Amino acid sequence: MVTMNKYLAVDAGGTSTRAVLVSSSGACLGYGFSGGGNPVSRGFEASAAAVLEAAEKALSVAGGPVHSATIAQAGASLQLPSRMLLEGFRRLGVMNDTVTESDLLAVFYSGTYQNDGHALIAGTGAVAARVQAGRLAAVADGAGWLLGDSGAGFWLGREVVRAVAAALDGRGPRTTLTEPLLAELDIHRDTAVGSYGRTGVLQQLINETYELAPIELSRFAPLVFDAPGDPVAVDIANRAAAALARTLLAVMEGHPGGPLVFGGSVLVKGGTVAGAVLKKVGLRVPAACPAPVLVHDGVVGAAVLALKRHGVEVDAGVFGRIATSLAALRG
Known part of the structure; x- marks a missing residue:
């Protein structure tokens, strides 16, 4: 019989951190939320502070x-x-060890309690994984904005800026993405040609874009989904779906079976992208492409991992208890 312990589980993301206190039975007893907890994007001191803040809130009740x-x-x-x-x-009041796990596994286990399957995350970045026996057996992409993350938020935002720049100087077709992007950057239309041969609006776009950190381009990704009838936006979304499908196929082909979990805003909130990815993957491996489970974050999975790694069997009942009790705490 498993001793009825309490475990702290933390999902430390780039923009937000979520913590939950969970019992051995799967009952979530406390929940906390704070800012970004990823040391790569936030720095170790700030990320540690965010983790502790969320943890303290979860444990306070x-x-x-x-x-x-x-x-x-x-x-x-x-x-x-x-x-x-x-x-x-x-x-x-945490008495024993602190275990660090992959956010990929946390997203996977937010959608299932089973130990074998596949996950695809497309938020600011993009990465796919094959999970076997509860461990990461293969990972594709997740290489960062310079080397990869194809089809994710940064990639989409970059394509928006490139398309608008091309439209403004005649290299590409006109697009309804132009006005929303200019508004986002507080750029006013100045069509007068300056001494360097460019219109004022294009020069402003160049200046404003290069003042941003590359990863900040992800803030423009939602513009693609707000212009569903625009041919340029449709093309960007289709290319994103194709890139994400290639990433998922890299870990799925030859290893069928198990549930498929999708996470990240591009897939969860991105309109037709998830469906397009599934269709493209299904054409290659139709028997191995189940309907995906969409998850908004990895906090359920972090709780599942906390129990599994300490010898607690997580079956359908325990998994359901985690999800239901956590949803009640989150309101």
């Missing part, structure tokens, strides 16, 4: 000791917690 903490973070961030993080957990 339930007294007593906590067995251990499990933190799900992006793959490039996997590292042992600093002394500050360990001391912070001790102060909060």
Whole structure:
């Protein structure tokens, strides 16, 4: 019989961190939310502070000791917690080890309790994984904005800016993406040609875009989905779906079976992209392409991982209890 312990589970993302206190039975007892907790994008000190803030909120409603903490973070961030993080957990009543897990596994287990299957995440970045026996057996992309992340938020935002720049100087077709992008950047239409042969509006676009960090281009990704009838936007969305399908096929072909979990705003909120990805993958591996489970984040999966890694069997009943009780806490 499994001792009824309490476990802290943390889903530390680039823009937000979520923490949940879960019992061995799968009952979620407390929930906390804070800012970005990814050390790669936030720096270690800021990310540690965010993790501890979310953890403290989750633990504030339930007294007593906590067995251990499990933190799900992006793959490039996997590292042992600093002394500050360990001391912070001790102060909060975490008695034993702190385990760091991949955010890919957390997203996968947010959609299923089974130990074999596939996951595709397309948020700011894009990555796919094949999970076998509860471990990452293969990973494709997730290589960052310079080397990959094809079809994800950065990629979409970059394509929007490129398309508008091409439209403004005649290299590409006109597009309804132009006005929303200019508004986002607070650029006024100045069609007068300057001394360098460019219109003022295009020169402003160049200046404003290069002042942004590359990853900030992801803020323009939603413009693609707000212009469904625009041929340029449709083309960008189709190319994104094709890129994401290639990423998923890289880990799926030759290894069929198991559930398929989709996560990240491009797939969850991106209109037809998820359907287009599924259609393209289904043409290649029709027998191995089930309907995907869409998940908004990895906090359910972090709780599943916390239990699994400490010997608790997570079956359909426990998984359902985690999801239901967490939803109640989140409101």
